Amino acid sequence: MKLFLIGFGQAGGRVVDLFAEYDKRTGQNSIARSLAINTAKSDLMGLKYIPMEDRLLIGQSVVKGHGVGADNEMGAKIATDEIYTIQSAIDERGTHRVDAFLIIAGMGGGTGSGGAPVLARRLKTLYNEPVYGLGFLPAKEEGGLYALNAARSFMTLVKEVDNLFLFDNDLWKKEGETLEDAYNHMNDEIVRRFGVLIGAGERTNRGDVGQMVVDSSEIINTLKGGGISVIGYAREAVESNSPGFLSRLFRRHKTTLDTLDATTRIVSLVRRAVMGRLTTQCDIKTAEKALVLMGGAPDELNKKGIDKAKLWVEELIDGTEVRGGDYPIPRSKYVAAVVLLSGISDIPRIKELQRMAADAQDNIEELVAKSGKKYDELMDADDSIKPLF
Ligand SMILES: Nc1nc2c(ncn2[C@@H]2O[C@H](COP(=O)(O)OP(=O)(O)OP(=O)(O)O)[C@@H](O)[C@H]2O)c(=O)[nH]1
Numbered sequence: 156m157k158l159f160l161i162g163f164g165q166a167g168g169r170v171v172d173l174f175a176e177y178d179k180r181t182g183q184n185s186i187a188r189s190l191a192i193n194t195a196k197s198d199l200m201g202l203k204y205i206p207m208e209d210r211l212l213i214g215q216s217v218v219k220g221h222g223v224g225a226d227n228e229m230g231a232k233i234a235t236d237e238i239y240t241i242q243s244a245i246d247e248r249g250t251h252r253v254d255a256f257l258i259i260a261g262m263g264g265g266t267g268s269g270g271a272p273v274l275a276r277r278l279k280t281l282y283n284e285p286v287y288g289l290g291f292l293p294a295k296e297e298g299g300l301y302a303l304n305a306a307r308s309f310m311t312l313v314k315e316v317d318n319l320f321l322f323d324n325d326l327w328k329k330e331g332e333t334l335e336d337a338y339n340h341m342n343d344e345i346v347r348r349f350g351v352l353i354g355a356g357e358r359t360n361r362g363d364v365g366q367m368v369v370d371s372s373e374i375i376n377t378l379k380g381g382g383i384s385v386i387g388y389a390r391e392a393v394e395s396n397s398p399g400f401l402s403r404l405f406r407r408h409k410t411t412l413d414t415l416d417a418t419t420r421i422v423s424l425v426r427r428a429v430m431g432r433l434t435t436q437c438d439i440k441t442a443e444k445a446l447v448l449m450g451g452a453p454d455e456l457n458k459k460g461i462d463k464a465k466l467w468v469e470e471l472i473d474g475t476e477v478r479g480g481d482y483p484i485p486r487s488k489y490v491a492a493v494v495l496l497s498g499i500s501d502i503p504r505i506k507e508l509q510r511m512a513a514d515a516q517d518n519i520e521e522l523v524a525k526s527g528k529k530y531d532e533l534m535d536a537d538d539s540i541k542p543l544f
């Protein structure tokens with residue numbers, strides 16, 4: 156699947172940067188275009204892989220390249236005021252080979268949290284391709300202001316995009332680790348999970364064609380209907396998965412035992428992917444749709460295993476639409492399962508963020524004074540959390 160990636164704010168920019176590196180390293184070729192947008196010049200300068208010309212600084216007349224300091228109303232306002240600049244930056248890069256847009260942002264800050272919903276709304280009116288969001292939820296330790304930002308951005312963004320993927324920083328941060336340290340492995344995790352998902356059907360030098368190829372329309376159909384999605388992932392190393400020429404010659408046919416082994420492994424990996432740590436913890440039963448994707452060593456993938464795994468997922472979730480497929484990677488030393496669960500309706504972390512947000516709203520003056528950040532517009536907010544627009 157070919158994506159137009161847009162990183163909004165620092166978190167979004169960093170992850171798009173890593174995607175650019177991943178795409179190049181794997182030769183996967185699933186990023187059609189990318190753009191990093193920010194109000195902070197130094198954040199844009201700190202990126203490594205996104206070409207300079209694909210970094211867009213906005214809000215210069217207002218914040219002089221210094222960011223909006225977690226004021227997401229200001230983030231939304233700047234994005235609105237400069238929507239034509241953003242729009243033409245996207246247009247100029249061309250959208251003809253693009254299957255979908257993906258806007259990536261940290262939801263607890265200002266620029267991305269406020270800007271992402273504004274951009275999503277605009278892209279939806281301009282293009283036929285779906286517009287997806289990938290939002291990072293703040294860790295609890297980031298406090299009330301970030302929770303409030305995230306709660307407001309969430310309720311705005313989820314209505315503007317065709318589907319919103321959530322990644323919970325709080326869940327992925329390791330005990331005793333600083334957030335800054337955590338970003339490295341969290342971002343790797345995000346890129347790995349999404350990489351396998353969007354890589355389906357995109358490998359350029361693909362020797363083996365899968366038995367059940369997944370193309371972008373199946374990913375799009377799984378995401379249709381909107382709401383929230385999460386991704387599960389599990390991987391296992393396989394021995395001598397890519398026999399050399401000679402052993403291939405003497406061992407042309409897979410034995411029944413080989414197939415049995417591979418089938419069992421596929422089902423067990425899919426179970427681990429779903430029951431393990433998801434991008435955000437949720438009640439998986441409430442998923443409306445799912446996509447099971449097996450990638451890796453060609454010899455270890457088979458239709459029987461994927462069919463069995465699909466049935467297992469189908470029994471687990473309320474929905475009945477479960478798709479599946481494989482994605483052989485010649486010479487890979489691994490087999491990996493990626494499970495996309497879409498249309499989730501029970502996410503405890505969102506409820507918790509909303510509770511934190513409601514509390515924060517009650518004492519926003521104090522919070523703002525403590526953080527030294529401007530938040531004037533919210534001073535007279537009532538008890539209920541207000542959407543951004
Ligand atoms: N997963 C992940 N989260 C991040 C990263 N950087 C920041 N965050 C989270 O994103 C939120 C802050 O968003 P940022 O992207 O830093 O803010 P911004 O959009 O640049 O907005 P301002 O800095 O306020 O102008 C916080 O909840 C952080 O924990 C990152 O590299 N990875």
Ligand SMILES: [Mg+2]
Pocket residue numbers: 164165195198222223264266
């Ligand atoms: Mg910033």
